[in-house]
Amino acid sequence: MPNRLRLHGALVMATCLVLLAAGLAAAAPSVLRASEAGVWLAAGPTRKWVGLDDGWRFHYGDVPGATGPEFDDSTWATVNVPHTWNGQDGQDGGNNYTRGAGVYRRHYAVPPGQAGRRQYLQFDGASLVTEVWINGTHVGRHEGGFARFRFDVTDALKPGADNVIAVRVDNSKNIDVAPLSGDFTVFGGLYRGVGLWVTDPLAIDPLDHAGPGVYLRTRSLTDASATVEVTTLVRNNGATPRKVAVRALIADAAGAPVAAATGDDVTVAAGGQARVVRSVEVPKPHRWNGKADPYLYKASAEVIDAASGRVTDVVTEPLGFRTVALDPANGLILNDKRHPLHGVNRHQDRPDKGWAVTAAEETTDFDLMDEMGVNALRTAHYQQSQTVYDLSDKRGYLVWTEIPLVDYITLGDAFAANVEQQIREMIRQNYNHPSVVFWGIGNEQQVDDGPVNALMDRLNTIVAEEDPTRWSAYAHAQVHINGGLDKHAAAAGYNRYYGWYYGSCEQLGPFLDNVRTTYPNRPVGLSEYGAGASVSQHDTGAVAPTAGGQWHPEEYQSSFHERYWTQISARPYLWGTFVWNMFDFAADMRAEGDSPGRNDKGLVTYDRKIRKDAFYFYKAVWTDTPFVHITSSRWTDRPAGRTTVKVYSTLPDVSLTINGVSAGQATTVNPGVFTWPVTLVAGENKVEVTGTRGGKNYTETVSWDAT
Structure with a gap:
């Protein structure tokens, strides 16, 4: 780098750091501000986000000519995204819900000022196969229902003019696209947000599997310092080669700068990409330590045109410093301390809305998980929205996220290529989230043969190539453990339902011990366990x-x-356990419990309005929140005579009265569980439980009619 440019770069960097510290977001192109998209953008002439969620026309079914700009869609329904067409019939049972193609159309007037800029159309999630036209020109196709994807639409959009965007989305079963099946409804549509990135021709590449184009890897971490490797993919969409400087900057949680690094200029060929690596030293790193202290830095990569000194692009990603290890004897170790994962599985749907949920609704899900004491999440059985990973970062969850390779595969290159694409998308889009610990390569394959095992081996290899800092994981459901399926992933998880689908609950512990004994060097986890429950039965x-x-x-x-839980808590070698499921969810093929089309194993009802009794059991053993909860409170009409009252509580001593009379000393066989033998008289019975902590009483009362 010439001395003049070195000096100029140093001055720009110093100015940038001062402005970052001062928080003057409008003062310089490299200063960061929060965007509506939930990411950090640069002010000034760098990339901008244009939201396109509103004002779509929709028609279910193919219509000849509907992708052309002159087509009359005035009779179509007006919708906003997120949107699905089978939110209701996908939850009512019968397994005959709508699967097919729907077409969306929208007008977009491109401002004249965007001439000469690059424009990338982004879909946060569309199920399952999506094709896009702009002004009648086909601009791209994406196969997969859960990852973000982008198309370069620069040449198709006309600045200063009205443009028509047409999108065909098809949620039909496709033998070349995962998932082929699964115990959940496949909702259709543009069920997450849509928008447009507008960038300089010299920018951080938006097309790397729709990842951020900036990838962070902690190379060393001690209490004294941390070394972060910041890899930036620079794309030159100009007609001539460009010489660029790439600078990496780290800011603390408050936005104050703590470290920066630059290097020699790099020449990027016309139409080409350059991979630039910067190593940044961060003094006295504040660790991301799960729910106890989910501390986040912000890591930025700046692209600077060396000829003018102008910052042409900035991308900022979350950065969390932590070490994670798996010990076959002691489970998961976070920052050198044992950290048992008290996890749940989560599906993303809501009643009548399917997968078309809002960020506010996903935040409500995390609020409920926080209340119950959850510290780990498995995104079963697919990549979920960026809101989920952002909230996991901010709230200290450890995440197992996975691709939708469920039950079966299709033999052949096309299906294999699709699942390879989906796992690369998942990894690159979520590479920088400190919450993510496991990349799931599949769930409950029903055939344990050569082709299936070969594909699992391939996916495990891709995980190791893409991200050697984390583990691959597989959720195993076969009865035996001596096949091939649970041997490919670095972390084995077992889906076991003793006492529900088969056997008795007490078979769980011996099964886990058998795995531990048979494979003493294998980290063992429990990826699913649960039982159905109706709050009206x-x-x-x-x-x-x-x-x-x-x-x-x-x-x-x-x-x-x-x-x-009695068996789980007695086995410290388990690296994590995940309840199936945190919430009831739509499975249109089911006909059981009190609601057809529903998997009712959730600890919270589908509408998120009722916490089932088991929710309070985990709250009692996973939190220290003071509370008392009388179980079976909804069983208001019951037989008179002898019965047992059970209470969940975190308080050391609780007392119970029946119609004002003490029930005596409670029996506490399990931590957090208190029981009393009582007699219910004919007629109304008032049951009251009280516990005390710090001089404050916590009381709950129910009334039961006995006959």
């Missing part, structure tokens, strides 16, 4: 119901989880 919970039947009493689910 009640009995004593003493007898296991039929899993596929219409009777799923809430009490049995509570008993199931108590018995499982």
